[in-house]
Amino acid sequence: MTISTELSNFRTDNGITSSQLSDATGLRYYNDSRDILIDRIMHEKEDFFYNETTASIVNGQREYRMPKRGELDSFSNPMDGMHKIKGVSVKFNSVDTSFTKLAPEVLENKPYDLLDYDNTVNPFYVVSDNSIFLYPTPDEDIPAGLLVYGIFYPKQLALSDSETILDQYKKAILLGVAYRWFWSQRQ
Numbered sequence: 001m002t003i004s005t006e007l008s009n010f011r012t013d014n015g016i017t018s019s020q021l022s023d024a025t026g027l028r029y030y031n032d033s034r035d036i037l038i039d040r041i042m043h044e045k046e047d048f049f050y051n052e053t054t055a056s057i058v059n060g061q062r063e064y065r066m067p068k069r070g071e072l073d074s075f076s077n078p079m080d081g082m083h084k085i086k087g088v089s090v091k092f093n094s095v096d097t098s099f100t101k102l103a104p105e106v107l108e109n110k111p112y113d114l115l116d117y118d119n120t121v122n123p124f125y126v127v128s129d130n131s132i133f134l135y136p137t138p139d140e141d142i143p144a145g146l147l148v149y150g151i152f153y154p155k156q157l158a159l160s161d162s163e164t165i166l167d168q169y170k171k172a173i174l175l176g177v178a179y180r181w182f183w184s185q186r187q
Helices: 003-014 023-044 114-119 167-184
Strands: 050-057 063-065 081-090 103-105 124-128 131-135 142-153
Touching: 003 023, 003 167, 023 142, 023 167, 081 103, 081 131, 114 131, 131 142
Parallel strands: 103 124
Antiparallel strands: 050 142, 063 131, 081 142, 124 131
16 A cells, blocks of 8 residues: 555545645655654664665775665665664675675774775774775775675655555554644644
């Protein structure tokens, strides 16, 4: 069922017309309520939104930016956003058949200048802002050579989208829409 249908049913169930609650406002209320629910689920069970993503390794490129919520993929579809990185693995050579798990490091904990680690035999990664920095710097192109394990914040929905969260949670989202609607009407 699309979000547009959910909002139409919500209006029917509550005796509300589309001029009283437009699709645009209803969608905003829906996504806001959904975000509150997502935050609550993440607080209780972070791994509920666990996923994996890959990226191509580029020769000489150390920094790999993770997607932000709502950014468009190559097909112009909004993407989920990276919330937390749980692990990073890479293929160092195009002939590698398996990934090598990298150790996470913190910039402040490294005794040498980070550029000095370009030839390290103990590979690691550093997370800064919304990017992953790989050490040593890759020295060849490897399609899908970077594998990131993490918690991804689901994208906001459009009217034509179907809900991706389990059905039993939709009622909580619609209760949030009801709260926002009736509060806006001072009821």
